[in-house]
Amino acid sequence: MSRPILEYGLDAIMVECTDGTEARALQTTLSNRTDPEIGELVPGARTVLITLTGPPSSGLLDFLADGPLDRPQALDSGPVITIPVHYDGDDLDRVAELTGLDPAEVIMTHTDQLWTVAFCGFAPGFGYLVGEHDRLKVPRRPQPRTRVPAGSVALADAYCGIYPRRSPGGWQLIGRTETAIWDQGLDPPALLQPGSRVRFEAIR
Numbered sequence: 001m002s003r004p005i006l007e008y009g010l011d012a013i014m015v016e017c018t019d020g021t022e023a024r025a026l027q028t029t030l031s032n033r034t035d036p037e038i039g040e041l042v043p044g045a046r047t048v049l050i051t052l053t054g055p056p057s058s059g060l061l062d063f064l065a066d067g068p069l070d071r072p073q074a075l076d077s078g079p080v081i082t083i084p085v086h087y088d089g090d091d092l093d094r095v096a097e098l099t100g101l102d103p104a105e106v107i108m109t110h111t112d113q114l115w116t117v118a119f120c121g122f123a124p125g126f127g128y129l130v131g132e133h134d135r136l137k138v139p140r141r142p143q144p145r146t147r148v149p150a151g152s153v154a155l156a157d158a159y160c161g162i163y164p165r166r167s168p169g170g171w172q173l174i175g176r177t178e179t180a181i182w183d184q185g186l187d188p189p190a191l192l193q194p195g196s197r198v199r200f201e202a203i204r
């Protein structure tokens with residue numbers, strides 16, 4: 001089945017994939033190609049946005065629709081960012097109930113795996129992290145909170161995220177970190193970028 005290709009403004013196109021794995025594979029494959037019209041690649045949950053330096057060739061369009069993809073970039077490349085966490089989130093007990101674990105097992109499961117930023121969105125600096133398994137996959141809250149504190153560590157669907165600043169949000173809060181996720185004075189201001197690897201560490 002062909003991947004849909006959508007025009008995205010005047011100088012970009014978006015490719016829709018079947019799932020996050022295919023989107024990451026497409027991003028990996030495109031980063032290894034030498035097509036002169038390919039500019040920046042912006043991954044999404046199930047999409048890849050491609051900024052263009054010129055009109056896309058028919059060969060590139062054919063590849064985007066049906067071309068074979070490389071394996072997604074390995075999750076064991078690049079430095080690991082350690083983020084200390086106080087596991088005292090308001091939804092920790094609820095996550096334990098939803099996953100069939102007790103709170104201590106939730107914490108152990110969260111800290112015992114490596115997380116990788118699949119893409120960024122929602123707010124500047126907010127990375128959607130995927131783990132090595134889906135034992136902590138939980139639904140979003142039925143009613144979002146109007147205010148989630150900055151630094152809140154949360155789960156929703158198959159993702160983990162850290163709120164870079166205070167904002168509304170419907171994810172399940174399991175803890176908080178004092179690590180700055182977004183700092184306008186730094187370059188880049190976002191600590192987490194697509195491909196960043198993260199290890200969470202419990203503060204005893």
